[in-house]
Amino acid sequence: MKRLLRVLAIILLILGAVAAVVRLKLWRPLGGRATGERLARIRSSPQWNGRKFENRVPTTTLLPGSFVKMLRQQYSGDQERVPKSPIPIVNLTAADLAQRPPTGLRATWIGHATALLEIDGHKVLTDPIWSERCSPVGFAGPKRFHAPPISLAELGRVDAVVISHDHYDHLDMDTVRSLAANGTVFAVGLGIGAHLEKWGIKPEQIRELDWGEEARVGMLTLTSLPARHYSGRDVFDGDKTLWSSWSIRGPRHRVYFSGDTGYFDAMKDLGTQYGPFDLSVIKIGAYGDTWPHIHVTPEEAVKTHVAVGAKVLLPVHWGTFNLSYHDWFEPPERLLAAAAAARITTMVPRPGEQVNVPSAAYPAATWWR
Secondary structure (H helix, E strand, O other), X not given: OHHHHHHHHXXXXXXXXXXXXXXXXXXXXXXXXXXXXXXXXXXXXXXXXXXXXXXXXXXXXXXXXXXXXXXXXXXXXXXXXXXXXXXXXXXXXXXXXHOOOOOOEEEEEEEOOEEEEEEOOEXXXXXXXXXXXXXXXXXXXXXXXXXXXXXXXXXXXXXXXXXXXXXXXXXXHHHHHHHHOOOOEEEEEOOHHHHHHHOOOOHHHEEEXXXXXXXXXXXXXXXXXXXXXXXXXXXXXXXXXXXXXXXXXXXXXXXXXXXXXXXXXXXXXXXXXXXXXXXXXXXXXXXXXXXXXXXXXHHHHHHHHHHOOEEEEEEEOOOOOOOOOOOOOHHHHHHHHHHHHHOOEEOOOOOOXXXXXXXXXXXXXXXXX
């Protein structure tokens, strides 16, 4: 009898595990898996090592032996990780976007890694997320500090979206589906097209690229460039899709978008080959001493800006979600100090604040204080 009970217990455990896997496979926000021609392209990529995508320099997602330290810092630190008062935003409407920028290039930080780039008559979004949480579920996960400064309805049609990788704070299913309904083209790394197609995005709206490959959208050239990061939307698909930084080139202007990345010396080659850039959009937040390879610090963001040969730096990936164990306001403070030391031009606009590039005067108010 005891033996029978043990056998039944094992069977129940196996069935439970199978059911959990099935639920994960069917849960739509997790996305899809590459098959057929898409999988063949992945396997032929120089970035594919036979099992997964890998960085061009040795990279560790979490430093060995630092897991306990990370948990201690994450859950018992005394930093101010959530603002004590509302974030000041500049609310926008369609009327604010109706007039094209006089310089041909205008940047608006929407929040987190999302920036609206109006470049040479086109509208481009970087890693758009309008959802309240960056999570596969609506009831848990990091919650926004502030609402987006413009609704998707007021934003109107966007010509192109560039996606740096498939983490939830960069690839948001509901936002992607809303934008796709207006015919937006999505430039993504290898494998990410499977997520989009599972969510109902038409194949003709997807440009799936390896590093060094490019796509044309109107008069723009979107080029997937190397980054130093990782990917995955569940425990079973780690590094099965490619992460990227991006070059966005129009007839007159060029923008570099870092996505999530750690610093690597070959960034200088990106500037030589695809720059100089009028604007860099570079992450500055969610860094930590237990994962130094995959997220630049504010000082490394300045180093990245200089390496790629950009003229003006717009910092992103901070001030919207609690994703690390530093004070929420620390990234811009460190950035401004590093920018002054390096004598580069940077700006830290409020969410929704439109900035023409070049400008006689960039936003200088330290509003987060």
